[in-house]
Amino acid sequence: MHPDVLVIGAGITGMMAALHLSDGGARVTMVDAGENAGTWANAGSLHVQMQSRFMRLYPDQVPAVEASLPLYKAAAEEWVRLDTLYGPFELVRKGGLMLAEGAEQLRFLEAKAQRETARGLSVELLDRPALDRIAPWLGPQIVGAELCHDEGKLNPLIANARLLAVLGQRGIATLRDRILAISQDKGGITVQGQSASYRADQVIVASAWGAGHMVQGLGVTIPTRAEPLHMNITEAAAVSISHLIQHAERSITLKQLGQGQIVIGGGWPALDRGRSMPPGVLAASFLGNVALAARLVPQIGGLRVIRTWAGMNTTADGGSTIGRLPQAQGVVMALPGDAGYTLGPLVGRMAAQVALGAQPDADMARFAPARFAA
Amino acid sequence: MTGQPAGHFTFDGKSVPLRPGQSLAAALTEAGLRSFRQTAKGATRGIFCGMGVCQDCLVTVNGAPNRRACMTPAVAGQDIRTQVPFPDLATAPNPQPAAPARVIAPDLLIVGGGAGGLSAAIAARRAGASVTILDERKVGGGQYFKQSAVSGPLDAQQSAGADLLAQALAAGAELIGEVEIWGAFDGLLFLAEHKGAALIARPRAAIIATGAYERPEIRPGWTLPGVMTTGAAQTLWRSYRTLPGKRVALVGSGPLNLQVGLELAQGGAEVVMIAERGPAPWLRPIAAAALALSGPALAWTGLRSLADLRKRGVPVRHGAALDRIDAAEGALRVTLMGDLSPVIADAVLMNAGFDPQNEILRLLGAEAIYDPAFGHLRITRDDTCATTVPGLYAVGDCAGLGGAPAAMAEGRIAGRAAAAALGFGDGYDTFADQRQLGRARRFQRHLWALHDVAPRLPDVPDDTLICRCEEIDAGQIRAGLGEKPGHAGTLKRATRVGMGRCQGRYCGPVAARLVAAATGTPVQDRSYFAPRVPIKPVAISAILAAEEALKDAP
Numbered sequence: 001m002h003p004d005v006l007v008i009g010a011g012i013t014g015m016m017a018a019l020h021l022s023d024g025g026a027r028v029t030m031v032d033a034g035e036n037a038g039t040w041a042n043a044g045s046l047h048v049q050m051q052s053r054f055m056r057l058y059p060d061q062v063p064a065v066e067a068s069l070p071l072y073k074a075a076a077e078e079w080v081r082l083d084t085l086y087g088p089f090e091l092v093r094k095g096g097l098m099l100a101e102g103a104e105q106l107r108f109l110e111a112k113a114q115r116e117t118a119r120g121l122s123v124e125l126l127d128r129p130a131l132d133r134i135a136p137w138l139g140p141q142i143v144g145a146e147l148c149h150d151e152g153k154l155n156p157l158i159a160n161a162r163l164l165a166v167l168g169q170r171g172i173a174t175l176r177d178r179i180l181a182i183s184q185d186k187g188g189i190t191v192q193g194q195s196a197s198y199r200a201d202q203v204i205v206a207s208a209w210g211a212g213h214m215v216q217g218l219g220v221t222i223p224t225r226a227e228p229l230h231m232n233i234t235e236a237a238a239v240s241i242s243h244l245i246q247h248a249e250r251s252i253t254l255k256q257l258g259q260g261q262i263v264i265g266g267g268w269p270a271l272d273r274g275r276s277m278p279p280g281v282l283a284a285s286f287l288g289n290v291a292l293a294a295r296l297v298p299q300i301g302g303l304r305v306i307r308t309w310a311g312m313n314t315t316a317d318g319g320s321t322i323g324r325l326p327q328a329q330g331v332v333m334a335l336p337g338d339a340g341y342t343l344g345p346l347v348g349r350m351a352a353q354v355a356l357g358a359q360p361d362a363d364m365a366r367f368a369p370a371r372f373a374a
Numbered sequence: 375m376t377g378q379p380a381g382h383f384t385f386d387g388k389s390v391p392l393r394p395g396q397s398l399a400a401a402l403t404e405a406g407l408r409s410f411r412q413t414a415k416g417a418t419r420g421i422f423c424g425m426g427v428c429q430d431c432l433v434t435v436n437g438a439p440n441r442r443a444c445m446t447p448a449v450a451g452q453d454i455r456t457q458v459p460f461p462d463l464a465t466a467p468n469p470q471p472a473a474p475a476r477v478i479a480p481d482l483l484i485v486g487g488g489a490g491g492l493s494a495a496i497a498a499r500r501a502g503a504s505v506t507i508l509d510e511r512k513v514g515g516g517q518y519f520k521q522s523a524v525s526g527p528l529d530a531q532q533s534a535g536a537d538l539l540a541q542a543l544a545a546g547a548e549l550i551g552e553v554e555i556w557g558a559f560d561g562l563l564f565l566a567e568h569k570g571a572a573l574i575a576r577p578r579a580a581i582i583a584t585g586a587y588e589r590p591e592i593r594p595g596w597t598l599p600g601v602m603t604t605g606a607a608q609t610l611w612r613s614y615r616t617l618p619g620k621r622v623a624l625v626g627s628g629p630l631n632l633q634v635g636l637e638l639a640q641g642g643a644e645v646v647m648i649a650e651r652g653p654a655p656w657l658r659p660i661a662a663a664a665l666a667l668s669g670p671a672l673a674w675t676g677l678r679s680l681a682d683l684r685k686r687g688v689p690v691r692h693g694a695a696l697d698r699i700d701a702a703e704g705a706l707r708v709t710l711m712g713d714l715s716p717v718i719a720d721a722v723l724m725n726a727g728f729d730p731q732n733e734i735l736r737l738l739g740a741e742a743i744y745d746p747a748f749g750h751l752r753i754t755r756d757d758t759c760a761t762t763v764p765g766l767y768a769v770g771d772c773a774g775l776g777g778a779p780a781a782m783a784e785g786r787i788a789g790r791a792a793a794a795a796l797g798f799g800d801g802y803d804t805f806a807d808q809r810q811l812g813r814a815r816r817f818q819r820h821l822w823a824l825h826d827v828a829p830r831l832p833d834v835p836d837d838t839l840i841c842r843c844e845e846i847d848a849g850q851i852r853a854g855l856g857e858k859p860g861h862a863g864t865l866k867r868a869t870r871v872g873m874g875r876c877q878g879r880y881c882g883p884v885a886a887r888l889v890a891a892a893t894g895t896p897v898q899d900r901s902y903f904a905p906r907v908p909i910k911p912v913a914i915s916a917i918l919a920a921e922e923a924l925k926d927a928p
Contacts, residue, residue, distance in 0.1 A: 291921035
């Protein structure tokens, strides 16, 4: 086997990179460790506005996120395109509400909205009477919100299954292996896995938190970090919550899927138990996350939580990493950097275009892996 | 059947009489009402497990959606409605805790007030440890002793259970009923709901005695209203003096079907058939003799049941397995494999073995090994019933099927050992209990050798449901297996099997076996869906109440 391009990581980024490569005429194979904790554990928020959680946790990364805002908006539109082509994925783009519980939080949102407008996002501030017209079920303590019209939600189980089937129809195979190292010589790329080694002309690295370690020998140090996050889902109810709900200061996302279940998440930590065990549930996350949801949307109090799970988010320096490695031109990085599920399809497509020979424009320079050169 | 109505409630506007102590499910069944809820795909469902596990008997109670009829007491004046699949949140009342949260910190917490849990409580309490028992039911005693919730005479099994219950209370153990445990965390923190209020337990040690639930016959028609587990029917009759139906058929394998068939016949039901997968004992004389030698009294009870059934003219068909159940003639038509003469029944009861309720144990990280003969996990324990998790013990069927006599012996052993480890008593010689335990386990081995509860891969048509909650059929599961999932969790994400309210209790073991068979790997602990909180579905309002209580008293 010697494909033109080997895609490492068969999550949403790798799958969409493979699809575009295949559409572009390349012979593509994917290889994946089968850990299933990123794309396959995602909760389906389409994030565009700056997440207050991220701004609080990683203040040093905010400039990079802010610079990436147009990318987020384009990524949401990429999802809409995929939904039209291969869906429906229960994609709803009614916007995302970031709630304020007091004057100070409202001022924070005002400042944030100005910065986001400057970057081309469609946002507006709503006072309580305006909120009551679109979300009358919010708790009485909510004084206002920022509405970002670019945001939305989808059902990732449906999207993943549909897109996987599309890849199957294209005859794109996925090998099961854990990749340990990548090296380049004159003839191409050698990829060393746990159970075999592989040759390819080019490689796309779309392996999220596993990527940094994988390319360490190639002259870059990319600080990819796994962030296990806790999520909850309720039994179904009649659909009445159409927006993605977030908070100006606290960690939460709340949305209702097309089939009626309410998914509550937003970045509460889960317990990392190593590679051989799925992440565990922390009592403080489970209680804190659901209790916060109950305070923001009191009418879900009678619904029951039926499941919890944990998924991995990947962070690096706040920005995406897309492009060829300076010292190994056959290796193309495809790392969203945060909100991997939202950004994945667009980042995968951009990386595929690089692998297919497109010349990166000035905009792409911001994502170049060279910034991590040792 | 006995006693006068104590009032009425309404079901979809129609008046239904109730007797004191009855569950909603019992009162509705007695009124001939079988369909309690509508599914997302337009089917109807009713009582199935009868013990709070399957989440299929949901009704709307006074506007509050998704209440289990089998666990909710009937009260005069209630407005009960068929549960719709997508209740309107705007009209549902937001439940407020009925009472402030309660935090308990006993030396020893016992989860489950059945044969094993009560025996453990008595032993530990007599050694001097403070003991609290939490039980799901309003009345303790567990599934084996099935205590009566209505007035009336007790049978021998109920009397033995009432004695054990009285001994536990006399020894000074506290028993809290109607407690639903939904969270268990390291360091031994248990979170529960007690009549709408939060209950938080921080014991020094815990004994899990949560028993087992019944393994159904997954065949076409197994989700129809009127089809229920044999244990559900036994609870209707023993606890509420309600017959599951006028004409009753029982299918599956094991001694419970024979016992309940006889109890219902004695109670006035027309038992039209008992189909037992295992061969007749007279065709297996050596196995039958081994059973008789290992437990003469219990073996005799079993044989007498068979004779009694025959005297009453109940057809007991050995070596017979269920093919399908269809709705017909306003009732249910039951067809056996290779059989041309189906029977008509109002209720079909099924029991094809048991699966341990080991959720709390697995959640806390207790190790387990798959037992291929019974098709379920056995928790790894030392000879004091201690698991691989410090301070955590497991007794009775939750650790792997063993029956009530073994559960009681294990309870005594674990209760004394747990108390001794906490500094109460000397954990004195357990020789007598160990010998009884050995005898009980030998009897169980010989007993199940006469039945057929080997786990099966579902050999059913594509349109037969495997996952009751999400309504995922065999065809969808087969398509999912075609994607070569390496783990049951991957099959779950691909097909939604096991994503519903019962949390995969019925389809999960099937998914684990199917994936193991497809990948050619043996079933093991990790083959099952990963254990996670909540252990049972829990209202968001209950989580909020627990969070506030823990914040105030960390």
